[in-house]
Amino acid sequence: MQCYNASRKDKPLCYEGAIVKKRNSWLLSLVFILALPITACLGAKDKPDISIAEAWGRPSPTSAMTAAFYMVIRNTGAPDRLVSAQSEACGMAEIHESSMSSDGVMSMRHLENGIDIPAGGEVALEPGGLHVMCIEKKADFSEGEKIDLTLYFEKSGSKKIEVEIREP
Numbered sequence: 001m002q003c004y005n006a007s008r009k010d011k012p013l014c015y016e017g018a019i020v021k022k023r024n025s026w027l028l029s030l031v032f033i034l035a036l037p038i039t040a041c042l043g044a045k046d047k048p049d050i051s052i053a054e055a056w057g058r059p060s061p062t063s064a065m066t067a068a069f070y071m072v073i074r075n076t077g078a079p080d081r082l083v084s085a086q087s088e089a090c091g092m093a094e095i096h097e098s099s100m101s102s103d104g105v106m107s108m109r110h111l112e113n114g115i116d117i118p119a120g121g122e123v124a125l126e127p128g129g130l131h132v133m134c135i136e137k138k139a140d141f142s143e144g145e146k147i148d149l150t151l152y153f154e155k156s157g158s159k160k161i162e163v164e165i166r167e168p
C-alpha cells in the first residue's frame with residue numbers, strides 16, 4: 001500500500017486508515033481463534049457418545065432356547081436410539097421389555113422401535129425390565145464365557161461388545 005502525501009511528506013495520508021485496518025484484521029483473527037474451540041464444542045454435542053458397561057447374562061444350557069442379556073448404556077452426547085442387536089450365538093436377537101401384569105404374570109414384548117438413549121443419560125437393561133433377547137440360542141452359555149454381541153444404534157452405528165456369562 002502506498003501511503004504518500006505529496007504536500008506533507010512527514011504525514012502520509014493513509015496513516016490513520018492503516019492503523020484501523022490493522023486493528024480490524026487483528027480483531028477478526030481473534031474472533032476466529034475464539035470461535036474455533038466453541039464450534040468444536042458445539043460439534044461434539046451434535047453427536048451421541050455411547051458406551052456400554054456391565055454386559056452380562058445368566059448361564060443356561062443349549063436346551064434353553066432363549067437367554068437374556070443385560071447391560072448399562074451410557075450416553076455423554078446427543079440423543080440416540082438402540083435399534084437392534086445381533087450375535088453369532090443366537091439365531092436372532094431382539095430388544096425386549098418385561099413387565100408384570102396386575103395378576104402377577106410376567107410377560108415380555110418386542111420393542112420394534114428400540115430403546116431411546118437420552119442425551120447425557122443412561123439406560124439400564126436389567127432383569128424384570130429391558131433386555132436383549134437371544135432367540136434360538138445355539139450353544140451352552142456357561143459361567144465365565146464371553147458372548148460377542150453387536151448393538152446397532154440409529155446415529156452411532158454398530159458397537160461390538162462382550163457379554164459375560166455369570167450369575168447375577
Ligand SMILES: [Cu+2]
Pocket residue numbers: 068096097108131132133
Ligand atoms: Cu425377552
